[in-house]
Amino acid sequence: MLRDITLGQYYQTDSVIHRLDPRVKLGGTLLFILSLFLFDHFTGYLVAVVFLGIVIRLSHVPFRFMVKGMKAILFLLILTVTFNLFLTPGTELVSFWRLRITWEGLAMAVTMAARLTILIIGSSVMTLTTTPNNLTDGMEKMMKPLKLLHVPVHEVAMMMSIALRFIPILLEETDKIMKAQLARGADFESGNIFKRAKAMVPLLVPLFVSAFHRANDLAMAMESRCYRGGEGRTKMKPLIYQRRDRLAYLCIFCYLAVSIILGRLVWLWI
Amino acid sequence: MEIVKTSDLVYEYIRRDEEGNVEGITTAVDKVNLDIRQGEFIAILGHNGSGKSTLAKHINAILSPTEGTVWVDGMDTSQEDKVWDIRQTAGMVFQNPDNQIIGQVVEEDVGFGPENMGIPTKEIWERVEESLRAVGMYEFRKYSPNKLSGGQKQRVSIAGVLAMHPKCIVLDEPTAMLDPSGRREVIRAVRGLNQVEGVTVILITHYMEEIIHADRVFVMDRGRIAMEGTPRQIFSQVERLKELRLDVPQVTLLAYELKKRGVELPDGILTEEELADALSVYC
Numbered sequence: 001m002l003r004d005i006t007l008g009q010y011y012q013t014d015s016v017i018h019r020l021d022p023r024v025k026l027g028g029t030l031l032f033i034l035s036l037f038l039f040d041h042f043t044g045y046l047v048a049v050v051f052l053g054i055v056i057r058l059s060h061v062p063f064r065f066m067v068k069g070m071k072a073i074l075f076l077l078i079l080t081v082t083f084n085l086f087l088t089p090g091t092e093l094v095s096f097w098r099l100r101i102t103w104e105g106l107a108m109a110v111t112m113a114a115r116l117t118i119l120i121i122g123s124s125v126m127t128l129t130t131t132p133n134n135l136t137d138g139m140e141k142m143m144k145p146l147k148l149l150h151v152p153v154h155e156v157a158m159m160m161s162i163a164l165r166f167i168p169i170l171l172e173e174t175d176k177i178m179k180a181q182l183a184r185g186a187d188f189e190s191g192n193i194f195k196r197a198k199a200m201v202p203l204l205v206p207l208f209v210s211a212f213h214r215a216n217d218l219a220m221a222m223e224s225r226c227y228r229g230g231e232g233r234t235k236m237k238p239l240i241y242q243r244r245d246r247l248a249y250l251c252i253f254c255y256l257a258v259s260i261i262l263g264r265l266v267w268l269w270i
Numbered sequence: 271m272e273i274v275k276t277s278d279l280v281y282e283y284i285r286r287d288e289e290g291n292v293e294g295i296t297t298a299v300d301k302v303n304l305d306i307r308q309g310e311f312i313a314i315l316g317h318n319g320s321g322k323s324t325l326a327k328h329i330n331a332i333l334s335p336t337e338g339t340v341w342v343d344g345m346d347t348s349q350e351d352k353v354w355d356i357r358q359t360a361g362m363v364f365q366n367p368d369n370q371i372i373g374q375v376v377e378e379d380v381g382f383g384p385e386n387m388g389i390p391t392k393e394i395w396e397r398v399e400e401s402l403r404a405v406g407m408y409e410f411r412k413y414s415p416n417k418l419s420g421g422q423k424q425r426v427s428i429a430g431v432l433a434m435h436p437k438c439i440v441l442d443e444p445t446a447m448l449d450p451s452g453r454r455e456v457i458r459a460v461r462g463l464n465q466v467e468g469v470t471v472i473l474i475t476h477y478m479e480e481i482i483h484a485d486r487v488f489v490m491d492r493g494r495i496a497m498e499g500t501p502r503q504i505f506s507q508v509e510r511l512k513e514l515r516l517d518v519p520q521v522t523l524l525a526y527e528l529k530k531r532g533v534e535l536p537d538g539i540l541t542e543e544e545l546a547d548a549l550s551v552y553c
Contacts, residue, residue, distance in 0.1 A: 133374050133375075133378075161374065162372065164374060165372065165373070165374050165415075168416050169368055169416065213369075214368070214369045217364065217366060217369035217370065218370065218372070220332060220364070221370035223332065224332060224357055224361070224364075225357070225361070225372075225382055225383040225386060225430065225431070225434065226354050226357050226358060226383060226387055226434065227382070227386045228354065228386065232388045233385055233386055233388060234384075234385055234388050234389055234390060234391060234394065235385060235391060236377075236378060236384070236385055236391060236394045236395070236398070237378070237391075
């Protein structure tokens, strides 16, 4: 049923990671991704994998949900690996026909694959453990300094959360309109792509009209409930750092220090 | 003291063509005088296009009068600096429950009004709990609004207004999109607010059954107030109601027809029990 769709890929369960402040998770993910691009030795990735493994265990989210995210980038992954494997100059490892695989190419391909895989799994940990709503709240608070540059941070966050609330409603409406048009003999399935795109017009027009009506109603309802932008607004669920959030920050920085020392600095000295 | 008062209120919708020239003027509200006292349960009745929704939007300062004045708790709605105070005093519930719920969780939606008013976090939670209990939706506080029935959604909307602690709630056809059981739920919640919390209620509707419990009823037609009185006074004028294209409840109609055929019955019977009692004399 359309009503039950979940947006994003939030996995409902209770864990330390779920309860963390969204800002910690956002910031942590960003630092984690950044760290992956700083290593130039394998040990760095090893540390990253171990760290990620611990986080996944703590999150109580089954591993297969993380792998799901990989499907989307499988093609990109294969492409990157192939290009790196065959096109990196250096000491020759094997060669056949006109293709050469070099030691450097092999190392590069493996590094890139590891980097991408860890990156995707790492960021899906964040989206699996944070509700879209929480994520919006976290972003709003983190981006607050941008207000000085006249970026409408609050407005963007409000738009995002309204969009999230209305997507299921509009989906349901699409379904309703589609059925109504089908009942009157509309054909959405046959014909080539152009024909099918053309068949969508009688679906999209009423949908847009109704979306504008809804937007108008919603704006009126919001105004009648005294909404006047982010100025002077209090929060029902304010984001306040708890002890566990500070601890989480500490863990992230520890990871960052260890991984950079092992992944980069140590090998410079030796 | 009057909570809502209008004097000679006129509102005109101006239709313009593509170049912005005036094409025509529709007078939606025409010289309306109302005075509603604190704590009253008022029903405004009228068929589609009678101007009742336009009138409602004036009480919440969404529209401002073309001519005449509207006072809400002594504040003139055309004064721009008073708009937010007026909207806090007179809350508004709209027709479509889906289009007025902002939050993705019931409790967050109820907290939206108080958040906008700048109420401290702790008090928001108190208000949310109290409002949700008042409409009987407290058990659903963690639900997504998408999973509620129409009647439940509309009760959440009412709680959302109630959390702003208004003196007066204007409900603009809150039951028009609901099924009969949802309608009963909402009307029961509204009556509760009026009787238990003492909130002034202005209920706009075209369902005659819903006005039975009102203290006073105004019937609107073509922008004017055509009839005014207690539900009993209104229902005793069946012919006039029919002229105004309003459906009279079945019981009232039956009593009216019986009376016309010579059965002696009191005027303006509103409920089945009343009719049964009145008829029991003949058994």
